[in-house]
Each structure stands twice: as structure tokens, then as C-alpha cells.
Amino acid sequence: QKEVEQNSGPLSVPEGAIASLNCTYSDRGSQSFFWYRQYSGKSPELIMSIYSNGDKEDGRFTAQLNKASQYVSLLIRDSQPSDSATYLCAVNLTGRRALTFGSGTRLQVQP
Amino acid sequence: DAGVIQSPRHEVTEMGQEVTLRCKPISGHDYLFWYRQTMMRGLELLIYFNNNVPIDDSGMPEDRFSAKMPNASFSTLKIQPSEPRDSAVYFCASSFGSPSSGNTIYFGEGSWLTVV
Numbered sequence: 001q002k003e004v005e006q007n008s009g010p011l012s013v014p015e016g017a018i019a020s021l022n023c024t025y026s027d028r029g030s031q032s033f034f035w036y037r038q039y040s041g042k043s044p045e046l047i048m049s050i051y052s053n054g055d056k057e058d059g060r061f062t063a064q065l066n067k068a069s070q071y072v073s074l075l076i077r078d079s080q081p082s083d084s085a086t087y088l089c090a091v092n093l094t095g096r097r098a099l100t101f102g103s104g105t106r107l108q109v110q111p
Numbered sequence: 112d113a114g115v116i117q118s119p120r121h122e123v124t125e126m127g128q129e130v131t132l133r134c135k136p137i138s139g140h141d142y143l144f145w146y147r148q149t150m151m152r153g154l155e156l157l158i159y160f161n162n163n164v165p166i167d168d169s170g171m172p173e174d175r176f177s178a179k180m181p182n183a184s185f186s187t188l189k190i191q192p193s194e195p196r197d198s199a200v201y202f203c204a205s206s207f208g209s210p211s212s213g214n215t216i217y218f219g220e221g222s223w224l225t226v227v
Contacts, residue, residue: 032213043202043218044154051213088154097209098144098167099216103153 001026004091006102014110019076021105023089026070032092033065033072034099039085044101048074079109113137115219117203123225129191132222134203135184144204144216145178145188154202160186161209193226200224 005024013019021035032051036044050056050063050072062075072091076083086106090099116135124130136143144159158168160180168178175194180186190197200221208214 032211043220045218046215049213049215092211096167097142097161097211098156098159099210100156101146101154 002102003027003093003100004089004102006087006089006105008103009106010108011105012108012110013079015079015081017079017109019079019083019107019109021074021076021087021089021107023072023074023091023102024070025072025089025091025093027091027093028067028070029094030067030070030091031094033063034090034092035061035063035072035074036088036090036101037085038088038104044088076107079107081109081111083107084109115203115205115217117201117219117222119222120220121223121225123227124193126194126226127192128226129189130193130197130224130226132188132190132201132203132224134186134188134219136186136203136205137207137217138184140205140207140217141183142206142209142214142216143180143186144202144206145186146202146204146218148200148202148221149198157188157201190224193224195226198225 035048038044048063060077064073086104088104089102145157148154157170163180204218
């Protein structure tokens with residue numbers, strides 16, 4: 001089992017819809033979780049972090065964390081074509097100071 | 112701030128040649144990371160430094176890879192000899208404080224390496 005797993009996609013949603021991106025992790029002791037966005041040919045950029053169970057909202061983005069299920073998700077409301085990118089889930093695994101990344105989910109928002 | 116600066120942005124080299132990738136972290140940042148990204152394996156951590164000291168190099172694929180950080184403003188990743196399977200995008204990133212404490216990692220634009 002990979003330490004951080006994501007469905008590679010592509011996930012295709014129509015403009016204005018809610019996009020739901022999911023990530024599971026293997027280390028039950030993990031405490032910090034991050035979502036990065038990476039446009040094609042560009043570097044990853046941080047969009048959200050979450051540390052506690054529940055939801056965290058920032059504009060059109062909502063991160064959801066369920067530590068019991070070892071599951072973190074990212075919801076994008078009112079999806080726009082400009083949201084089309086690869087979304088990387090990153091986890092701070094126990095005992096490591098660096099982040100471990102999932103392989104990413106490619107999101108396509110259709111106009 | 113200029114951000115994390117990497118060079119070269121693109122490199123095409125022949126198998127067996129030495130490749131040196133360079134990175135200048137954001138001024139004041141005390142953590143520096145080297146990641147490699149491929150379609151097959153995603154974004155993998157190769158090595159990271161804290162205050163110029165290598166902390167974890169368990170991700171370095173083999174002895175052909177080496178990394179140094181002689182001072183707080185410069186790091187290199189060297190591949191010698193290079194092989195076609197080393198073809199990837201190599202990202203350098205830095206942070207002020209440990210990411211495990213919630214500090215943001217900032218990535219450079221990457222060095223696109225092709226070994227033919």
C-alpha cells in the first residue's frame with residue numbers, strides 16, 4: 001500500500017459543479033495534511049492545509065479530514081475552467097519532517 | 112522575494128554524462144528539499160537539508176546521485192553517470208521551519224532533465 005494514495009483521474013466536471021478530490025494515507029499517526037495545485041508544466045503551489053478533523057473552508061475550497069478513516073478530501077465549489085490542474089495531496093507522516101506526496105488527481109473542468 | 116531559483120530550467124544530455132542541478136532557496140529559509148517528479152512515480156522526496164545539514168537522504172535512488180549544500184543560499188544535485196531512467200522534473204523547494212509544523216513549502220520552477 002502506498003503511503004499516500006490518490007486516484008489519478010482524470011476527474012471531469014462541468015463548469016459550476018462541485019469537484020470532489022480524495023486522498024487516503026497509511027500512517028494513522030499523521031497530523032498535518034496539505035493540498036497543492038499544479039498546473040501543467042508548472043510547480044506545485046499550496047492551496048490549503050488542515051490539521052483537525054472536520055471541515056476547513058477557504059473561499060471556494062473546502063478541505064475535509066477524517067483521521068479515523070485516514071481520509072482527506074478537497075471540495076471545489078463552482079468549479080471554473082481555470083481550476084483544471086493536478087491536485088496533489090501531501091501528508092506529514094510520523095517521524096518525518098518532510099512531506100510525502102500522493103501521485104495527484106488530474107481535474108478537468110469543462111466549459 | 113525572488114522565490115526558489117533553479118538552474119538549468121531544461122537540460123538534455125547523453126547517457127553517461129554528469130548532470131549538475133542548482134538551487135537557490137528563498138533567503139532566510141532553513142529547510143531545503145529536492146524532489147523528483149515523473150508520470151510513473153509522482154513527486155518523490157530525494158533528500159532534504161536543515162541548516163545546510165543533510166537530514167534524510169533515504170530517497171536518493173543510488174550512489175549515482177549526490178547532493179550538497181555548502182551554504183544557506185546554494186545547493187546542488189549531481190547525477191554521475193546519468194541514465195535515461197533519470198529523465199524527470201527535479202524540483203527544489205524551501206521552507207522557513209519544518210513542514211511538519213505546518214510551515215509552507217515553496218517550490219522552484221523545476222529543472223526538466225532528459226537523458227538520451
